[in-house]
Amino acid sequence: MREAGIWRQWGPTGLAFWEIMAxxxxxxxxxxxxxxxxxxALAGAAVIELAYGTAGRRLLVLPMIFALGLVLANARQESxxxxxxxxxxxxxxxxxxxxxxxxxxxxxRYRVVxxxxxxxxxxxxxxxxxxxxxxxxxxxxxxxPGQILEAAFRIRPVRxxxxxxxxRIEDHWGRNGVHWRGFVAKKDRDFVRLGPVPxxxxxxxxxxxxxxxxxxxxxxxxxxxxxxxGDRSGIGLELLDRFQRASLAHTLALSGLHLGLVASxxxxxxxGLGWIRSGIYLLIPRPKLAVIMAAPLVLLYMWxxxxxxxxxxxx
Numbered sequence: 001m002r003e004a005g006i007w008r009q010w011g012p013t014g015l016a017f018w019e020i021m022a023x024x025x026x027x028x029x030x031x032x033x034x035x036x037x038x039x040x041a042l043a044g045a046a047v048i049e050l051a052y053g054t055a056g057r058r059l060l061v062l063p064m065i066f067a068l069g070l071v072l073a074n075a076r077q078e079s080x081x082x083x084x085x086x087x088x089x090x091x092x093x094x095x096x097x098x099x100x101x102x103x104x105x106x107x108x109r110y111r112v113v114x115x116x117x118x119x120x121x122x123x124x125x126x127x128x129x130x131x132x133x134x135x136x137x138x139x140x141x142x143x144x145p146g147q148i149l150e151a152a153f154r155i156r157p158v159r160x161x162x163x164x165x166x167x168r169i170e171d172h173w174g175r176n177g178v179h180w181r182g183f184v185a186k187k188d189r190d191f192v193r194l195g196p197v198p199x200x201x202x203x204x205x206x207x208x209x210x211x212x213x214x215x216x217x218x219x220x221x222x223x224x225x226x227x228x229x230g231d232r233s234g235i236g237l238e239l240l241d242r243f244q245r246a247s248l249a250h251t252l253a254l255s256g257l258h259l260g261l262v263a264s265x266x267x268x269x270x271x272g273l274g275w276i277r278s279g280i281y282l283l284i285p286r287p288k289l290a291v292i293m294a295a296p297l298v299l300l301y302m303w304x305x306x307x308x309x310x311x312x313x314x315x
Contacts (some may be wrong), residue, residue: 102143133182152188157181
């Protein structure tokens with residue numbers, strides 16, 4: 001009995017209330033696509049709570065938070081049915097979209113996401129609900145967010161293999177409201193028209209950075225563009241294969257590794273500032289000064305990388 005009391009006093013105490021509730025909510029979101037693993041994990045969490053004797057009213061609140069997470073995830077996901085009720089022509093037609101995102105992928109391609117979809121059929125322009133992902137082959141002008149892109153291609157719904165329990169491409173894009181796709185081959189790239197470039201100060205800065213990278217050699221340009229602002233279109237498939245064989249393909253994606261390197265410049269700047277004026281450490285400790293110096297650099301790098309998911313998570 002005495003040993004059991006010591007265990008309760010000094011042993012593991014289980015999760016806090018907010019931690020177990022956050023876990024239940026996350027499992028509810030997961031249940032939208034993987035109901036069985038989510039329910040099993042929720043039952044495991046309940047068993048752990050019972051084992052530690054901290055269940056009480058938590059067991060009543062646990063399924064409620066789980067259901068709330070499921071409802072919120074379902075509300076967040078846009079249903080493709082309303083978008084797919086519209087049937088665009090099954091032929092190539094002029095299409096006009098507003099670019100919201102453009103990512104360069106290896107092999108000289110760009111993946112462009114746009115909304116405000118309009119296509120010309122029967123001599124008139126018609127609107128299409130939802131968003132569209134367009135693959136552009138070949139080198140050409142880089143689409144920028146805010147530009148109007150016009151090209152001729154066939155609009156198809158986003159669909160993948162109907163294999164249960166595996167990754168579904170329509171679910172992946174559908175969560176972002178993307179229900180349509182298109183493809184422009186390399187031979188048709190010259191016919192893609194882009195509207196005027198946004199004229200904001202940040203847009204001009206982005207274009208200036210690109211103009212500095214463009215004159216470099218093809219390999220150097222591709223690698224620097226990939227590491228600086230996430231544009232991997234200049235990386236050839238042969239070079240990508242070499243990185244994959246060396247298990248270094250992950251270094252081409254913007255991530256915490258690159259963010260850490262950028263943040264390290266803040267440390268060296270703080271060190272140099274202290275070497276020039278050592279008295280500054282009496283006002284601001286060196287670790288805090290390093291953070292102050294690194295913060296603008298990190299934010300600038302995240303902005304150049306278009307605040308990708310990996311950068312935001314690492315930041």
